[in-house]
Amino acid sequence: MSTDQQKPSEFARESGSTDLTPMLRALLSGRTLTVEETTDAFEAMMTGEVHHGEMGALLALLATRLPTPEELEGAARVMRAHVTPVQSSLPADDILDTAGTGGAPKTFNVSTAAALVAAGAGAAVAKHGNRSRTGRGSAEALQSIGINVDADPAIQARCLDEAGICFCFAIHHHPATRHVMPVRKAMGVPTIFNLLGPLTNPAGAGRQLMGVWDGVFQQPVAEALHRLGTTRAIVVHSDDGLDELSISAPSTIVEVRDGQINTWRVTPEDVGLATADIQSVTARDLDHATTMMTSVLDGSEQGPPRHMTLLNAAAALLACDLVADLREGVDRAARSIDDGAATGALEKLAATSQS
Numbered sequence: 001m002s003t004d005q006q007k008p009s010e011f012a013r014e015s016g017s018t019d020l021t022p023m024l025r026a027l028l029s030g031r032t033l034t035v036e037e038t039t040d041a042f043e044a045m046m047t048g049e050v051h052h053g054e055m056g057a058l059l060a061l062l063a064t065r066l067p068t069p070e071e072l073e074g075a076a077r078v079m080r081a082h083v084t085p086v087q088s089s090l091p092a093d094d095i096l097d098t099a100g101t102g103g104a105p106k107t108f109n110v111s112t113a114a115a116l117v118a119a120g121a122g123a124a125v126a127k128h129g130n131r132s133r134t135g136r137g138s139a140e141a142l143q144s145i146g147i148n149v150d151a152d153p154a155i156q157a158r159c160l161d162e163a164g165i166c167f168c169f170a171i172h173h174h175p176a177t178r179h180v181m182p183v184r185k186a187m188g189v190p191t192i193f194n195l196l197g198p199l200t201n202p203a204g205a206g207r208q209l210m211g212v213w214d215g216v217f218q219q220p221v222a223e224a225l226h227r228l229g230t231t232r233a234i235v236v237h238s239d240d241g242l243d244e245l246s247i248s249a250p251s252t253i254v255e256v257r258d259g260q261i262n263t264w265r266v267t268p269e270d271v272g273l274a275t276a277d278i279q280s281v282t283a284r285d286l287d288h289a290t291t292m293m294t295s296v297l298d299g300s301e302q303g304p305p306r307h308m309t310l311l312n313a314a315a316a317l318l319a320c321d322l323v324a325d326l327r328e329g330v331d332r333a334a335r336s337i338d339d340g341a342a343t344g345a346l347e348k349l350a351a352t353s354q355s
Contacts, residue, residue: 019050019054020041022037023038027058028061033068035071037074038075038078041058042078045179045180046177046179052186055179055180055183059180059183059184059187059193062191062192063190063191067192069223069224072221072224073227075192075196076224079174079200080199080200082176083174084153084172084174085153085204086156086160086166086202087203088161088166089161090160091206092206093206093231094124095126095160095204095205096118096123096125096126096207096319096320097126097201097205097210098114098115098118098127098209099127099129099198100198100210100212100244101210101212102137104242104243105242107278108136108289109136109137109290109293110281110312111209112127112129112138112141113293113296113297113309113313115127115316116165116297116342116345116349117297117309117310117313117336117337117342118317118320119163119165119349120164120341120342120343121317121333121335121336121341122317123164123316124320125164126160126165126168126202127165127166128168128173128198128200128205129142130169130197131171136286136289138167139169140286141289141290141293142167145293145350147167148354149167150169151166151167152172156353157203159348159352162352164345164348165345165349166349166353168201173202174197180193190213194213195212199225206229206232207232207320208319209233209236209316210225211235211245212237213237215237217237218254221254222261225256226259232255232256233256233257234318234319235254235256236253236254237252238252239251240278244308244312245266246311247275247308250266250267251265266311270326271314271330272327272330274307276307280305281308292305296337297342297343297346299340306337310337311326314333317329317332
């Protein structure tokens, strides 16, 4: 007797384009979803055509295990189809994002600082970010130093074209997620959406430096990026639990390049930097985080926060094919700071975003 025949009649339901029951049954049976099934499910959720109970059930079932590359691909393609885009004059394959998943111990705004240093070194960066549960995410930090984080997509495109960097505030670019947000908040646990934000850059960034909060996600995320056609991506997690490259512990890199996925390890000493205690790069609050970031950018900070930024900016430059390896990337990132280019990128971003 089939599963459908065994069900009590009160649970019977007609299948349809906005019915998640077939996907729920598949997941309950222990099967993973195909790209097509995931696409159908997320399209229904992103258009608000399914009940919140179904959304919660689907997200909860997916959260009981690692998402497959196919599930990540299908969900990301739907997110990309619904994004409010930033259309600059630059080829998408030349644009970099340094967005991470969050959910890891918070240091200071390393990915934001690294994005500005990379921009000063010649990268084109569409920094995708949001507010943080800590109150000192990329949006809060950039706003506190004069960036208009609410600039519309046309202004963001100007920033990218003229300053070499823009900030894409996630809440303004993913309007379709409003249908899912109440469910995510009610669940109160990480879901597949925590991985999807960095996979759906509004400028279509073909290059990626992406940190994940747990190393188990590196391989499926890298495989999904490969399936999504990334030009080059570096997916990172450190042994001390950070969603970025650490100067306090070794880090693992899973790299997507030329159709291949390779894994390697890096320590600060490998690239000419010194290991430092994680507390030396941990901010107390937003003001402290902002001070650390600006001090790195203007060159007045020469200690661990600078080294942390150099290491991550080096990875960003490597993802852009602007350097041959991380050691060269560290040197180029240091020049970006020391010759004033990083501060220049920040000042140009601030001025253009306010125009």
